[in-house]
Amino acid sequence: MESELRRLRSGPGAEDGRQRPFLVRVRFSAGDPAQVIAHARTVLTRVVEQTDDWPPYERWLQLLPAWFIQRCAPEPDESFDVEAWQREWAAMTPQQQAAAGAGPWTLSDWLHWFDPTGEGAGDDRSWWWWDAGTEESGSGWVQVATDGWPFGSGSLSWLIEACGGADLAYGL
Numbered sequence: 001m002e003s004e005l006r007r008l009r010s011g012p013g014a015e016d017g018r019q020r021p022f023l024v025r026v027r028f029s030a031g032d033p034a035q036v037i038a039h040a041r042t043v044l045t046r047v048v049e050q051t052d053d054w055p056p057y058e059r060w061l062q063l064l065p066a067w068f069i070q071r072c073a074p075e076p077d078e079s080f081d082v083e084a085w086q087r088e089w090a091a092m093t094p095q096q097q098a099a100a101g102a103g104p105w106t107l108s109d110w111l112h113w114f115d116p117t118g119e120g121a122g123d124d125r126s127w128w129w130w131d132a133g134t135e136e137s138g139s140g141w142v143q144v145a146t147d148g149w150p151f152g153s154g155s156l157s158w159l160i161e162a163c164g165g166a167d168l169a170y171g172l
Contacts, residue, residue: 004128008045012131021145023130024172026156028165033140037132039163040142043068044129047114054117057108064107071162073104105158113155126151140165 127144134140
């Protein structure tokens with residue numbers, strides 16, 4: 001995690017050149033791609049800084065920027081029927097599931113993918129920040145190290161989209 005924090009704060013260094021990770025680049029469009037990258041770095045840095053002492057959900061509301069929390073979908077209320085939702089989800093085609101998952105994520109769903117306590121999927125996280133940049137065309141890119149292709153990229157996609165990126169395209 002320390003090397004990921006270092007890359008989030010200042011980009012890859014000489015020590016990263018000795019590694020041979022599997023890198024994937026996500027291109028996106030945005031009115032201000034540099035701002036998308038800055039926002040993504042801010043949010044992800046705050047999350048990665050907490051992995052040694054994972055806070056309860058309520059604490060995340062103070063740790064993460066308000067604009068990020070506001071872009072997340074509302075959390076389900078107590079009357080939400082999880083079993084009914086799971087049955088509905090299981091009855092969907094893969095295309096329907098993809099369309100249903102394309103909207104905003106709840107904050108708790110997004111944080112689930114980083115939670116290293118065993119209660120979430122963070123112990124099985126499949127991507128780590130490597131680098132990012134902008135291009136003259138008004139687009140930007142985020143490069144991540146992964147365990148291979150394909151990988152669980154939904155949490156990365158939502159991070160970029162919540163930070164203002166659109167039209168995401170993944171490539172090796």
